Amino acid sequence: xxxxxxxxxxxxxxxxxxxxxxxxxxxxxxxxxxxxxxxxxxxxxxxxxxxxxxxxxxxxxxxxxxxxxxxxxxxxxxxxxxxxxxxxxxxxxxxxxxxxxxxxxxxxxxxxxxxxxxxxxxxxxxxxxxxxxxxxxxxxxxxxxxxxxxxxxxxxxxxxxxxxxxxxxxxxxxxxxxxxxxxxxxxxxxxxxxxxxxxxxxxxxxxxxxxxxxxxxxxxxxxxxxxxxxxxxxxxxxxxxxxxxxxxxxxxxxxxxxxxxxxxxxxxxxxxxxxxxxxxxxxxxxxxxxxxxxxxxxxxxxxxxxxxxxxxxxxxxxxxxxxxxxxxxxxxxxxxxxxxxxxxxxxxxxxxxxxxxxxxxxxxxxxxxxxxxxxxxxxxxxxxxxxxxxxxxxxxxxxxxxxxxxxxxxxxxxxxxxxxxxxxxxxxxxxxxxxxxxxxx
Amino acid sequence: xxxxxxxxxxxxxxxxxxxxxxxxxxxxxxxxxxxxxxxxxxxxxxxxxxxxxxxxxxxxxxxxxxxxxxxxxxxxxxxxxxxxxxxxxxxxxxxxxxxxxxxxxxxxxxxxxxxxxxxxxxxxxxxxxxxxxxxxxxxxxxxxxxxxxxxxxxxxxxxxxxxxxxxxxxxxxxxxxxxxxxxxxxxxxxxxxxxxxxxxxxxxxxxxxxxxxxxxxxxxxxxxxxxxxxxxxxxxxxxxxxxxxxxxxxxxxxxxxxxxxxxxxxxxxxxxxxxxxxxxxxxxxxxxxxxxxxxxxxxxxxxxxxxxxxxxxxxxxxxxxxxxxxxxxxxxxxxxxxxxxxxxxxxxxxxxxxxxxxxxxxxxxxxxxxxxxxxxxxxxxxxxxxxxxxxxxxxxxxxxxxxxxxxxxxxxxxxxxxxxxxxxxxxxxxxxxxxxxxxxx
Numbered sequence: 006x007x008x009x010x011x012x013x014x015x016x017x018x019x020x021x022x023x024x025x026x027x028x029x030x031x032x033x034x035x036x037x038x039x040x041x042x043x044x045x046x047x048x049x050x051x052x053x054x055x056x057x058x059x060x061x062x063x064x065x066x067x068x069x070x071x072x073x074x075x076x077x078x079x080x081x082x083x084x085x086x087x088x089x090x091x092x093x094x095x096x097x098x099x100x101x102x103x104x105x106x107x108x109x110x111x112x113x114x115x116x117x118x119x120x121x122x123x124x125x126x127x128x129x130x131x132x133x134x135x136x137x138x139x140x141x142x143x144x145x146x147x148x149x150x151x152x153x154x155x156x157x158x159x160x161x162x163x164x165x166x167x168x169x170x171x172x173x174x175x176x177x178x179x180x181x182x183x184x185x186x187x188x189x190x191x192x193x194x195x196x197x198x199x200x201x202x203x204x205x206x207x208x209x210x211x212x213x214x215x216x217x218x219x220x221x222x223x224x225x226x227x228x229x230x231x232x233x234x235x236x237x238x239x240x241x242x243x244x245x246x247x248x249x250x251x252x253x254x255x256x257x258x259x260x261x262x263x264x265x266x267x268x269x270x271x272x273x274x275x276x277x278x279x280x281x282x283x284x285x286x287x288x289x290x291x292x293x294x295x296x297x298x299x300x301x302x303x304x305x306x307x308x309x310x311x312x313x314x315x316x317x318x319x320x321x322x323x324x325x326x327x328x329x330x331x332x333x334x335x336x337x338x339x340x341x342x343x344x345x346x347x348x349x350x351x352x353x354x355x356x357x358x359x360x361x362x363x364x365x366x367x368x369x370x371x372x373x374x375x376x377x378x379x380x381x382x383x384x385x386x387x388x389x390x391x392x393x394x395x396x397x398x399x400x401x402x403x404x405x406x407x408x409x410x411x412x413x414x415x416x417x418x419x420x421x422x423x424x425x426x427x428x429x430x431x432x433x434x435x436x437x438x439x440x441x442x443x444x445x446x
Numbered sequence: 447x448x449x450x451x452x453x454x455x456x457x458x459x460x461x462x463x464x465x466x467x468x469x470x471x472x473x474x475x476x477x478x479x480x481x482x483x484x485x486x487x488x489x490x491x492x493x494x495x496x497x498x499x500x501x502x503x504x505x506x507x508x509x510x511x512x513x514x515x516x517x518x519x520x521x522x523x524x525x526x527x528x529x530x531x532x533x534x535x536x537x538x539x540x541x542x543x544x545x546x547x548x549x550x551x552x553x554x555x556x557x558x559x560x561x562x563x564x565x566x567x568x569x570x571x572x573x574x575x576x577x578x579x580x581x582x583x584x585x586x587x588x589x590x591x592x593x594x595x596x597x598x599x600x601x602x603x604x605x606x607x608x609x610x611x612x613x614x615x616x617x618x619x620x621x622x623x624x625x626x627x628x629x630x631x632x633x634x635x636x637x638x639x640x641x642x643x644x645x646x647x648x649x650x651x652x653x654x655x656x657x658x659x660x661x662x663x664x665x666x667x668x669x670x671x672x673x674x675x676x677x678x679x680x681x682x683x684x685x686x687x688x689x690x691x692x693x694x695x696x697x698x699x700x701x702x703x704x705x706x707x708x709x710x711x712x713x714x715x716x717x718x719x720x721x722x723x724x725x726x727x728x729x730x731x732x733x734x735x736x737x738x739x740x741x742x743x744x745x746x747x748x749x750x751x752x753x754x755x756x757x758x759x760x761x762x763x764x765x766x767x768x769x770x771x772x773x774x775x776x777x778x779x780x781x782x783x784x785x786x787x788x789x790x791x792x793x794x795x796x797x798x799x800x801x802x803x804x805x806x807x808x809x810x811x812x813x814x815x816x817x818x819x820x821x822x823x824x825x826x827x828x829x830x831x832x833x834x835x836x837x838x839x840x841x842x843x844x845x846x847x848x849x850x851x852x853x854x855x856x857x858x859x860x861x862x863x864x865x866x867x868x869x870x871x872x873x874x875x876x877x878x879x880x881x882x883x884x885x886x887x
Contacts, residue, residue: 087833091789093783093784125829294786330729441835
């Protein structure tokens with residue numbers, strides 16, 4: 006840009022972590038934004054005056070980094086946060102979650118549940134997420150209101166589901182969702198979500214794959230989540246969940262396998278051959294005792310991996326900082342090797358890696374000129390972030406979501422000094438509290 | 447107390463979690479404090495006016511609970527937070543931590559490092575901690591300044607150590623520390639800390655045990671932390687670390703075994719027979735890939751267990767809320783059973799259990815009439831704590847230290863609206879930053 010350019014936003018006086026391929030760090034960082042895009046990301050020369058901008062943001066010596074990418078959510082489920090815990094997965098799902106979903110989900114409750122989750126994600130540094138649920142049109146409308154970026158999908162399952170009483174229509178409804186939202190907003194990328202290989206028939210999966218291919222969208226599916234699923238698929242289909250999906254033509258480079266815990270070497274080889282991506286939700290998988298997905302093995306096989314929180318009914322928050330901390334530590338102790346999943350690698354999974362896994366790698370996930378202006382500022386002037394030898398270490402091992410001060414998405418300031426600017430949070434909290442009183446009683 | 451009593455502090459308008467033996471919860475809770483002690487802990491009757499008090503604190507619908515007890519720390523090591531990560535334990539210790547300690551520790555640096563850690567602990571809801579380190583007199587002075595409660599011990603190791611160049615004097619110096627601080631402050635309970643069975647000789651351990659018995663203080667020791675230690679002790683002494691300590695008469699009911707990861711059934715039976723207590727530091731043990739201490743098995747054998755953070759050189763923060771969340775989840779996934787380590791049990795370990803483990807069970811750890819007035823107030827009016835079905839679930843699975851609003855210790859308000867009142871934090875942060883610049887260069 007010419008020297009007389011007026012930027013929309015200039016951010017300065019902080020350590021810029023680009024999380025680009027070289028993992029460049031600019032200790033006296035400068036980021037210039039115009040038209041929702043990153044125009045300059047660099048070290049500021051000592052004598053250089055600040056470039057002209059409509060808005061100048063002083064990072065106050067903190068950390069300026071890409072917004073976090075949460076690669077697996079069901080955002081309206083914040084309505085059920087803490088409704089039931091410490092139970093076997095099937096009891097938790099059948100006796101509590103499915104019942105609550107059947108009774109309480111509608112476009113209005115999904116709308117407020119989504120905005121509640123968006124507030125939580127914004128205030129903990131997530132700028133992009135990848136979701137699958139029901140009444141997803143209501144999710145999409147709320148996401149636009151929140152100013153967040155998301156890959157969204159209407160869920161497909163072969164049972165009567167909230168908003169889809171006739172399962173015969175599940176793929177059609179999901180296809181309609183894509184048609185409604187494709188190209189409609191720079192913030193929304195529609196996709197497809199089949200619940201799992203044990204709740205969707207081969208016919209449903211094939212039909213959904215065809216739609217995803219025709220529309221060129223991401224195909225998400227929970228797979229190999231529990232030992233029980235592994236056994237069930239082996240009994241029904243004579244092979245593992247991953248290889249069953251491959252046999253019926255589901256796996257390709259626009260596929261996001263969620264969980265992928267109960268996988269063997271042949272499964273991983275198959276996943277690598279098909280160039281699928283994976284989303285791991287460590288804390289939720291630990292809490293439900295599902296198992297530990299072999300992230301280091303996925304990475305060693307060149308697979309694209311994102312980190313997700315899953316819903317806050319099973320986690321029970323959407324704080325990606327806690328998620329990456331726990332992910333790093335879990336694999337160290339599992340392998341008996343403290344060098345596994347180092348801070349830089351884990352931070353990359355939560356930003357650029359996640360963006361690539363959900364198909365937005367060219368748009369977001371790192372601070373590089375030409376990418377969308379999605380960034381967060383971390384306030385490091387706190388006892389638990391003092392002293393500061395290594396910003397990457399702090400972000401993974403010491404910080405939490407509450408250290409996020411400001412959030413910019415698509416060039417727009419959505420959080421300033423920990424206040425959500427994009428929508429009015431207070432009535433949302435009140436609505437959810439009212440609804441929860443009814444659910445509890 | 448008579449009806450015309452003027453309390454020092456009255457706290458109301460919150461959910462009181464007593465964490466007493468019955469785990470009583472008062473939804474419309476009232477806590478009255480006088481002379482540093484809890485005088486009333488109950489549900490407030492509908493029509494009852496607030497009791498008269500010098501200070502009335504409105505919990506604004508949040509949670510009022512016992513302050514957290516961190517049962518294992520080395521608080522001055524906040525100076526080295528993030529100095530080195532993702533390394534094998536021996537490289538991390540020998541190449542980084544021991545070197546930094548030798549060069550940079552002195553009473554002044556220990557003083558500021560301690561106050562930094564105290565600020566971090568206060569702001570994340572810890573009111574009592576159990577520490578062992580060097581220059582512990584400087585730690586004690588800083589702890590009194592901070593207004594926190596602590597069991598403190600001068601470390602014993604058979605090498606030249608910071609402040610103890612001649613290891614022949616290690617037990618004598620530790621005994622002097624006890625003499626100096628015993629009975630001096632209601633906040634400080636002195637104890638003894640032998641580093642480990644592989645860094646202290648049998649003679650040192652026996653001498654230290656004798657001092658602890660004579661002074662009637664807690665005897666802390668790191669034990670069975672790594673597989674390497676297990677092998678080393680087995681080679682040297684022909685038995686496990688725990689059984690070696692038992693053989694030489696170290697284990698009794700005033701012993702706190704720290705880590706206790708590499709223990710077998712016979713070790714656990716021995717620990718139960720001797721009524722020792724245990725402190726587990728889950729996150730640090732995960733990060734260093736030391737292993738997983740069998741907390742559920744300890745509890746099944748009736749052992750007293752506390753949760754600690756270890757130092758923030760290996761964790762890398764002192765947030766007990768994150769610690770209990772991770773501890774609960776780790777044992778669920780390790781056992782493949784989501785019912786293990788439920789929220790109530792884990793919260794108890796971090797409060798009453800920890801207090802009992804470090805010998806302060808009669809004073810703190812629960813909100814019961816007659817105990818010390820150590821309590822914290824959690825601000826639940828936040829997206830990630832909305833809605834609120836079950837306060838215990840939220841505290842373990844959704845909250846983090848930054849949700850702590852107010853802290854009272856020994857009847858004194860030490861944190862109000864997230865501001866530390868007991869000392870001036872800003873110069874401490876600046877001093878540590880200055881020191882860190884020297885350490886880094």
